[in-house]
Amino acid sequence: MPLHFPPAPAPALRSVLTALDSPTAVREAPTPALRTAQQPATPELPLPVHVMDRITPEGVSATRLAGWRFLIRCGDHAVAAAETMLTPDGWTFSHFFEGPYVTSTERALRQAETVTQPYQPRLLSMPSLYMLTLWLHGDISDDGATGHPAPADLLVPLAPAPPGIAAHRPHRAADLLPVLTHRVRTARLMSSPA
Incomplete structure (x- = not known):
């Protein structure tokens, strides 16, 4: 198995398990597939969610850990995801959700399993481009909470991807990040007052 999932913080996993055991949390979630599931729901495949919310003038991406995401499996496929976030009191459950990124993440992980090189899977969100990628980090010894995309890391845009x-389609970070940097800069220039 070439994917080496970093261990999620124990409090993050506990908070998701507690939410799954809470009829109120599940019933109030905007996730019909989770509410109507006939099989037990289990959190699997913990992925640290890193956000790239700025690119420096030199083109260097600045990322930060925003949370941990767990795919919620019922039977043989994921029906939803659970997001956790870090608060002053520690890791806590944030929300359940479903939609295209859940199935797209599951598909991208299956594709990544066929690669011969070992990777540590993460998610990289780029809010300014409305883009989420599966980030396949080459250093499997990292804790998952820190770091930036290395040039040889792979970024797999999840569907729906920007036009x-x-x-x-996997891209080396060294190839995709310059394209994304250009898009971010162009978007900033177009939104700047004249």
Whole structure:
């Protein structure tokens, strides 16, 4: 198995398990598939969610850990995801959700399993581009909570991807990040007052 999942913080996992055991949390979640599931729901495949919310003038990406995401499996596939976040009191459950990124993440992880090189899977969100990627980090000894995309890391855009970016096609970070940097800068220039 070439994917080496970093261990999620124990309090993050506990908070998701507690939410899954709470009829109120599940019933009030905007996740019909989770509410109507006939099989037990289990959190699996913990992924640290890193956000790239700025790119320096030199083109260097600045990322920060925003949370941990668990795919919620019922039977043989994921029906939802659970997001956790870090608060002053520690890791806590944030929300359940479903939609295209859940199935797209599951698909991208299955594709990544076929790669011969070992990787540590993470998620990289780029809010300014409305883009989420599966980030396959080459240093499997990292704790998952820190770091930036290395040039040889792979980024797999998840569907729906921004126009002109093919979903589920792996790109070396060194090749994709300059394209994304250009898009971010262009978007900033177009939104700046004249």
